[in-house]
Amino acid sequence: MTMFAKTEHNVRCYATEKRWKALFLLMTALLILPVLVILTLLIVRGGPAISWEFLTAFPIKGMTEGGVFPALLGTIFLVSLALVFSVPLGIAAAIYLSEYAPDNVLTRIINLAIINLAGVPSIVHALFGLGAFVLFAGFGTSILAASLTLAIMTLPVVIIATKESLQSVPHAFREACWSMGATRWQTIRRIVLPNAVSGILTGVILEVSRTAGETAPIMFTGAAFFLPFLPESVYDQTMALSLHLFVVATQVPNVPEDLPYGVALLLIGLVLTMNALSIGFRIRLRNKKKW
Amino acid sequence: MNNLSTPLSNDHVMLAVNDLSISYNGKVALRNVTLDVKSNEIFGIIGPSGSGKTSFLKAVNRMDELTSGMSTSGEIRFHGYDTSKWRNLYSLRKRIGVVFPLPTGLPLSIYENVAFSPRISGVRHKVDLDEIVEKCLRRAALWNEVKDRLSSLGSLLSGGQQQRLTIARALSQDPDLLMLDEFSIAVDPVTTMRIEDVLKELKNELSIILVTNLVQQAERLADRTAFFLNGEMVEVGKTEDIFEGKTSDSRTTAYVEGRFG
Amino acid sequence: MSSKAQKAMAHMDRRDLSWYVDRAVQILMFVGGISAIVFIIGIFVFISKEGFSFTFGRFDIVEFFTSMNWRPTSESRETYGAFALIVGTASITGMAMLIAIPFSLGAAIYIGEFATGKTRESLKVLVELLAAIPSVVWGFIGLTIMNGLIIQLFNVPIGLNVLNAGVILGLMAAPIMTTIAEDALKAVPDRYREAAEAMGATKWQVIVKVVIPASKNGLVSAVLLGIGRAFGETMAVLMASGHSINIPGSVFDSVRALTATIAAELGETAVGSDHYGALFTLGIFLFLITFIINLTADVMVRGIRNK
Numbered sequence: 068m069t070m071f072a073k074t075e076h077n078v079r080c081y082a083t084e085k086r087w088k089a090l091f092l093l094m095t096a097l098l099i100l101p102v103l104v105i106l107t108l109l110i111v112r113g114g115p116a117i118s119w120e121f122l123t124a125f126p127i128k129g130m131t132e133g134g135v136f137p138a139l140l141g142t143i144f145l146v147s148l149a150l151v152f153s154v155p156l157g158i159a160a161a162i163y164l165s166e167y168a169p170d171n172v173l174t175r176i177i178n179l180a181i182i183n184l185a186g187v188p189s190i191v192h193a194l195f196g197l198g199a200f201v202l203f204a205g206f207g208t209s210i211l212a213a214s215l216t217l218a219i220m221t222l223p224v225v226i227i228a229t230k231e232s233l234q235s236v237p238h239a240f241r242e243a244c245w246s247m248g249a250t251r252w253q254t255i256r257r258i259v260l261p262n263a264v265s266g267i268l269t270g271v272i273l274e275v276s277r278t279a280g281e282t283a284p285i286m287f288t289g290a291a292f293f294l295p296f297l298p299e300s301v302y303d304q305t306m307a308l309s310l311h312l313f314v315v316a317t318q319v320p321n322v323p324e325d326l327p328y329g330v331a332l333l334l335i336g337l338v339l340t341m342n343a344l345s346i347g348f349r350i351r352l353r354n355k356k357k358w
Numbered sequence: 359m360n361n362l363s364t365p366l367s368n369d370h371v372m373l374a375v376n377d378l379s380i381s382y383n384g385k386v387a388l389r390n391v392t393l394d395v396k397s398n399e400i401f402g403i404i405g406p407s408g409s410g411k412t413s414f415l416k417a418v419n420r421m422d423e424l425t426s427g428m429s430t431s432g433e434i435r436f437h438g439y440d441t442s443k444w445r446n447l448y449s450l451r452k453r454i455g456v457v458f459p460l461p462t463g464l465p466l467s468i469y470e471n472v473a474f475s476p477r478i479s480g481v482r483h484k485v486d487l488d489e490i491v492e493k494c495l496r497r498a499a500l501w502n503e504v505k506d507r508l509s510s511l512g513s514l515l516s517g518g519q520q521q522r523l524t525i526a527r528a529l530s531q532d533p534d535l536l537m538l539d540e541f542s543i544a545v546d547p548v549t550t551m552r553i554e555d556v557l558k559e560l561k562n563e564l565s566i567i568l569v570t571n572l573v574q575q576a577e578r579l580a581d582r583t584a585f586f587l588n589g590e591m592v593e594v595g596k597t598e599d600i601f602e603g604k605t606s607d608s609r610t611t612a613y614v615e616g617r618f619g
Numbered sequence: 620m621s622s623k624a625q626k627a628m629a630h631m632d633r634r635d636l637s638w639y640v641d642r643a644v645q646i647l648m649f650v651g652g653i654s655a656i657v658f659i660i661g662i663f664v665f666i667s668k669e670g671f672s673f674t675f676g677r678f679d680i681v682e683f684f685t686s687m688n689w690r691p692t693s694e695s696r697e698t699y700g701a702f703a704l705i706v707g708t709a710s711i712t713g714m715a716m717l718i719a720i721p722f723s724l725g726a727a728i729y730i731g732e733f734a735t736g737k738t739r740e741s742l743k744v745l746v747e748l749l750a751a752i753p754s755v756v757w758g759f760i761g762l763t764i765m766n767g768l769i770i771q772l773f774n775v776p777i778g779l780n781v782l783n784a785g786v787i788l789g790l791m792a793a794p795i796m797t798t799i800a801e802d803a804l805k806a807v808p809d810r811y812r813e814a815a816e817a818m819g820a821t822k823w824q825v826i827v828k829v830v831i832p833a834s835k836n837g838l839v840s841a842v843l844l845g846i847g848r849a850f851g852e853t854m855a856v857l858m859a860s861g862h863s864i865n866i867p868g869s870v871f872d873s874v875r876a877l878t879a880t881i882a883a884e885l886g887e888t889a890v891g892s893d894h895y896g897a898l899f900t901l902g903i904f905l906f907l908i909t910f911i912i913n914l915t916a917d918v919m920v921r922g923i924r925n926k
Contacts, residue, residue: 091726098746163648186912187851188906189852193885194669245421257474346744
């Protein structure tokens with residue numbers, strides 16, 4: 068018998084491996100399958116509800132008819148304003164961590180704070196927004212207060228994505244610039260940032276998707292169940308798509324069955340489109356390396 | 359090529375290192391080095407890897423400030439001026455060009471690679487930049503190969519071309535001192551010979567520190583040579599002396615004759 | 620020695636505009652960096668501030684942890700016993716982990732160790748999409764699809780219960796667990812695998828004997844972060860759990876979670892009232908628990924990441 072013959076033991080090992088592999092594949096499939104089922108169901112049930120009128124009209128008759136226009140617009144307002152706060156701050160934090168921060172206790176605490184910011188329950192962020200922005204800062208329940216709450220909550224998304232894309236720029240480029248007498252900032256501005264900008268954009272799109280779907284943090288800080296008019300300034304309240312789904316699904320009697328499915332489909336469509344965009348962007352980026 | 363108003367005499371000391379020690383997080387990488395580099399000379403540093411040669415270069419252009427955990431003691435004088443008292447280290451680094459072992463073309467066009475340093479020093483006019491770029495690429499013996507594609511990416515050139523690009527970039531700083539760290543590691547022999555010719559030319563204008571693991575390269579190029587071993591400078595002397603066995607330490611002879619390393 | 624040259628050098632060593640710009644930017648970026656710390660402290664300070672009058676007044680720690688009577692609006696005597704809410708949260712989280720731990724670790728092993736090339740990439744993308752579905756949409760799915768499914772399958776009167784919320788939370792927590800677990804598996808150096816394979820081990824033996832033990836800490840921290848995620852989830856739990864105060868006897872009983880209680884009741888309280896303060900006290904409790912979970916996960920993962 069040669070060394071390479073299939074011994075009984077070997078065959079048994081190989082069979083075990085195959086069984087486990089099949090089991091793990093099944094588990095993966097069972098995790099992913101629900102998404103596909105859910106998407107299909109939402110499209111089938113919610114599809115008919117979506118029309119031009121649905122997107123552009125106000126809700127009427129106690130939100131049992133009409134469209135979701137103010138909610139859609141409100142979500143766009145909230146997300147845009149949240150980005151205005153979180154993107155510059157998040158990029159600054161990421162640049163600090165990636166380019167300046169020494170390996171010390173403070174840096175570790177910053178990293179820990181970021182992890183915690185991402186891990187604190189969304190309802191706790193809502194309590195914070197209520198205490199800090201609505202009451203203490205005196206913004207009242209407003210778009211401003213809700214956007215700030217969302218911005219702080221999703222800050223880690225921008226920081227982590229930006230930090231990753233900054234760090235993917237090889238260190239040798241930085242050393243080459245420094246050795247020529249470039250300051251750290253000149254190095255960052257001329258070499259590091261231009262080569263990380265698409266990665267940062269990917270992170271920002273991901274943040275848009277996260278922010279648009281959040282409900283709890285805006286419930287008590289700026290989003291209203293129903294408003295018969297559009298907000299006129301950042302100190303007004305607004306409707307939001309995510310909260311609207313909660314409201315029509317649980318709070319309003321006699322809603323036609325298709326309506327909440329339509330709202331859910333719209334929301335998930337918005338979020339997944341953004342996500343797909345971000346993923347597609349990332350894949351294209353990887354295939355287009357400059358070094 | 360020199361920025362100083364008075365021409366420097368041949369025995370001007372460009373770099374004076376006195377009792378320099380370097381450590382990383384408390385671990386000593388180089389101890390008690392004393393040497394000087396004169397203007398218009400090629401100063402060779404030979405020694406096996408891990409002997410502290412690269413750390414030495416980092417200390418000279420004060421990269422210790424940008425390298426975490428690195429600390430130095432002793433004194434380094436550049437043009438007689440103590441570099442530890444330097445207030446704007448960026449201006450110091452502009453006077454000292456460095457070429458790293460692995461060629462590093464920045465992810466910019468060939469033109470912008472060479473124009474990088476003049477730009478950050480405030481050169482704005484296209485005419486001036488054009489002139490600097492052409493001059494430096496010519497001096498690095500790269501001009502003829504790239505003059506028709508100055509706008510293509512520098513980081514996508516071949517290894518040998520990138521290394522010459524790096525040298526052109528270092529020259530664009532208009533340095534007084536050029537330091538090369540094992541530049542031929544990722545370069546083919548033909549390119550190595552071309553770069554060696556370039557260095558012989560450049561010697562007339564500036565000082566060069568040539569760190570190399572090829573002892574013959576030091577023999578070919580260097581006026582004086584220092585031998586580093588395990589974080590110590592074993593000895594320094596005229597290159598002929600070092601290579602003809604007139605050494606004060608038997609380890610030097612053993613190394614240049616290839617008995618270890 | 621040439622003192623002229625020395626003077627010229629001293630002249631050249633001036634702090635110029637770019638030096639000052641660099642310094643200013645460094646300070647600016649530092650402010651961005653510490654903002655995360657400021658916000659975390661801010662969150663703690665502000666929820667403590669709002670909860671203060673209750674936490675140090677009406678709050679009764681024994682009642683809070685042992686009584687199952689959460690009756691903040693009772694006319695005769697309000698009681699703030701969070702025991703049932705804690706049990707509710709714990710039962711849902713437990714149910715979620717029962718699903719999420721085996722499935723996400725299995726998926727992580729399949730994606731990280733077996734799948735290759737395009738399959739691997741597309742599986743990762745799908746897991747990422749799973750993570751992208753908003754909480755309120757999950758809640759809606761629990762309320763409608765899962766609810767009907769559970770009623771039909773198990774022949775129970777109501778489908779909004781521990782099982783429903785647990786399955787939903789399991790699916791919500793699984794992507795983050797899968798991603799982090801896969802990262803941990805990938806952090807095991809290839810030379811370990813190669814060394815074991817060179818000795819004739821099959822892939823499966825390599826995974827069980829080499830990869831999993833070497834990435835143990837990372838896997839544990841993946842589970843911890845999943846627990847943190849499920850524990851703090853709000854909208855989905857509010858909509859899928861039935862939201863009734865109960866010590867569950869089976870997975871078909873409705874329960875009420877800590878987070879959902881805040882979301883459901885905060886809108887109806889007057890600022891500064893006992894009820895309002897009690898909800899913020901629940902918030903402090905949630906904050907501290909998640910803080911501890913995240914801290915532990917971070918400490919565990921440092922073991923691998925600190926290379």
